[in-house]
Amino acid sequence: MSLPTNTPPIVSPKEWEAAREQLLAKEKALTRARDALAAERRRMPWMAVEKTYEFDGPVGKRSLLDLFEGRRQLIVYRAFFEPGVHGWPEHACIGCSLGADQVSNPAHLNARDTTLVYASRAPQADIARLKGRMGWGRIPWYTITDSFDADFGVAEWHGHNAFIRNGERIFRTYLINSRGDEAMGTVWSYLDMTALGRQEAWEDSPEGYPQSPPYKWWNWNESYIPHAAPDPKWVEVSDAGEAAFRKRDAGAKA
Numbered sequence: 001m002s003l004p005t006n007t008p009p010i011v012s013p014k015e016w017e018a019a020r021e022q023l024l025a026k027e028k029a030l031t032r033a034r035d036a037l038a039a040e041r042r043r044m045p046w047m048a049v050e051k052t053y054e055f056d057g058p059v060g061k062r063s064l065l066d067l068f069e070g071r072r073q074l075i076v077y078r079a080f081f082e083p084g085v086h087g088w089p090e091h092a093c094i095g096c097s098l099g100a101d102q103v104s105n106p107a108h109l110n111a112r113d114t115t116l117v118y119a120s121r122a123p124q125a126d127i128a129r130l131k132g133r134m135g136w137g138r139i140p141w142y143t144i145t146d147s148f149d150a151d152f153g154v155a156e157w158h159g160h161n162a163f164i165r166n167g168e169r170i171f172r173t174y175l176i177n178s179r180g181d182e183a184m185g186t187v188w189s190y191l192d193m194t195a196l197g198r199q200e201a202w203e204d205s206p207e208g209y210p211q212s213p214p215y216k217w218w219n220w221n222e223s224y225i226p227h228a229a230p231d232p233k234w235v236e237v238s239d240a241g242e243a244a245f246r247k248r249d250a251g252a253k254a
Contacts, residue, residue, distance in 0.1 A: 021168045038192040039204040046195070049163070051151065056124050056143035065168055073114040073194050074163040077184075078154035079141075081130060082121035088149035089126055095181075096158055100136050102170065107221040109190055112199055113210075116190060119144050153177065160184055171195075173207030215242070 009017070045199040053064040066110040070076045079100065081092035091097060106116050121126065127141045152172065159177030163170055173195040178186065183189050191198045195204055200214040217232040217240035223231075 022026055032190070036204070038197055039192075041193060042173055042195060042197050042203075042205050042209070045196070046164070046173050049170040049172055051147075053148045053151075054121065054145050055148075056145055057140075058124060058128065063144060064148070064163070064170060065116065065165065067117050067140075068165055069115045069140075071110065071113045071115045072164060073112075073196060074111075074165070075116045075190055075194065076161045076163070077112065077116070077118050078119045078144075078149055078152075078158050078161075079120045080125065080158060089122075092120070092122075092130060093158070097134065098156070099158075099181060099185065100134065100139060103136070103139055104187050104190075105141075105221045106138055106187060106216075108187045109221065111217060111224045112191055113196075114191065114194060117142055119148070119249075160190075160193065162165075162194050185197060 020083045022035055049064065055062045055067065057066075059224075064074075067076065077099070079096040081091055081096065082088065085093050087093065087097075092100070100118070103116070105219065109116055116186055122130075122143050124143055129145065131139065131141060132138055152161045153159060154161065154177065156176060158181055160181065162174040163173060164173050165171070174193050176193050184193075196209055197203050198214075199210045199212060201211045201229070202214055203211065205211060216235055218234070218238075219231065
């Protein structure tokens with residue numbers, strides 16, 4: 001297959017590095033803008049969830065509170081898998097399926113006191129069959145049985161709703177849908193949409209929000225232990241990495 005006719009110019013390594021540095025400045029500005037937007041999300045007002053909602057799960061009926069699995073935050077993605085959706089009953093919506101393929105291991109979200117679930121109107125037997133066939137076994141996936149999707153703006157289109165709880169009181173904190181869903185799937189995209197964010201010390205968060213040093217809470221997905229101290233060897237490695245980054249950035253500014 002031949003290349004398009006209007007390709008960029010071919011340049012020397014030095015010219016390529018200069019062009020990259022110009023674009024990198026814009027990429028860094030975009031990263032800072034994205035961080036600032038996430039900080040604004042953390043200051044969004046909360047909406048109290050007054051209604052009671054019920055879902056079908058693999059082991060029976062579950063309330064919205066149950067979906068938190070005891071954690072402080074919950075993200076619910078409305079996936080279209082039900083009669084009338086293109087692909088039924090063999091497949092879920094193509095777009096929702098592409099999104100499910102990108103979902104990162106939930107162990108890292110869980111370590112930040114956050115649960116991610118999918119919700120559709122298909123019966124549990126069909127959901128279990130789909131998950132097994134498509135390799136989505138790590139995604140908790142529930143059946144909507146009431147007006148949850150209509151009440152939270154995802155009856156006609158997909159979307160991620162974020163919630164936080166205080167004991168048994170639940171609050172809606174944010175919604176990402178439409179093209180915003182394209183960026184979802186990573187640990188960072190999920191945490192950045194939540195009320196508490198990544199919970200790292202560098203973030204611009206309201207006073208009193210939980211925060212810990214960046215990198216140190218990371219672990220292998222099989223090795224998280226709640227409230228355990230960070231792996232001392234990893235602390236040493238990440239400290240050395242941070243020092244190297246600071247030295248590099250200082251040199252670039254000199």
